[in-house]
Amino acid sequence: MQAYSCSLVRGALEDVLAGQLDFLDGVVFPHTCNSIQRLSDIWRMNVKSGFHLDLVGPVKLNTDSAREYMAAAMGRFRQELETSLGGTIRAADLESAMSLGNRIRSIMQRIYAARLARPGILKGTDIHAMVKAAMVMDRKDFAALAEDVAQQLEVTQVDEAFNGKRLVLSGGLCNMPDVYGAIEDSGGAIVADDLCTGHRYFEDAIEPRADALAAIANRYVDRNVCPAKHAGIKSRGENLVRTVKESRADGVIFIYLKFCDPHGFDYPYLKQMLADEGVPCLLYEMEEKDAAGGQFKTRCEAFIEML
Secondary structure (H helix, E strand, O other): OOOOOOHHHHHHHHHHHOOOOOOOOEEEEEOOOHHHHHHHHHHHHHOOOOEEEEEOOOOEOOOHHHHHHHHHHHHHHHHHHHHHHOOOOOHHHHHHHHHHHHHHHHHHHHHHHHHHHOOOOOOHHHHHHHHHHHHHOOHHHHHHHHHHHHHHHHHOOOOOOOOOEEEEEEEOOOOOOHHHHHHHHOOEEEEEEEOOOOHHHHOOOOOOOOOHHHHHHHHHHHOOOOOOOEOOOOHHHHHHHHHHHHHOOOEEEEEEEOOOHHHHHHHHHHHHHHHHOOOOEEEEEEOOOOOOOHHHHHHHHHHHHHO
């Protein structure tokens, strides 16, 4: 692997070569960054068990042709998945999955709204655990459990008003739940986020259409994108500023994986747009399997004290 590949990519390859992913029936690689593309190639050459599919969507999303391209890519992926699974993905199956997905998004939006209104009502590590569960649990089981959580949060009162600093978390956070504890111990609370493994995973429902694949494609094209995609020169910055204002946040903490070029290229203009609005920010780079130890907590304490 290239020396500049991030720890997420290197860790995934390490896991599969060590046999820790032998339980998988197959793997799907979406086209994001160059390192993920190369990981797919190396994976295909070295891992012979299970099926291996690539889903290559458009990179530039703010064109009419992007929707057509995405829908076509989804169509090819559907056929490849049917062949790999040895079955048929019917229109009714897609409709049912879309409906359940929209229900889960709605429930998670309610949970995020409860946290926004009453910081501290739910620990950041618990939110992170729920997001992970939404990605790996049986969808129906998760929806039922998450509905219970949402209902409880909506009637739960917080004993004391939150007097700390309201923060937005942005960047490439994938599996580092202990960062939330360090932030909270320093007197802050994450009230909103701009993460692929966070709010962007749940925002915007799939709008029903006669063509289910076109409906799915439209959501991927219209949603707020990660830095590996392009939807306008300042679209990500505008979304981040809007998130800060709507959540009444005092500052933004960026957490990036080391060697993540898309996020690294994005940061200077995001920082400038926040500065133009008078919003302070902190950047911290770490490896995917690093613990959020003393150095990170010290930086958080200093940042929150400055706020």
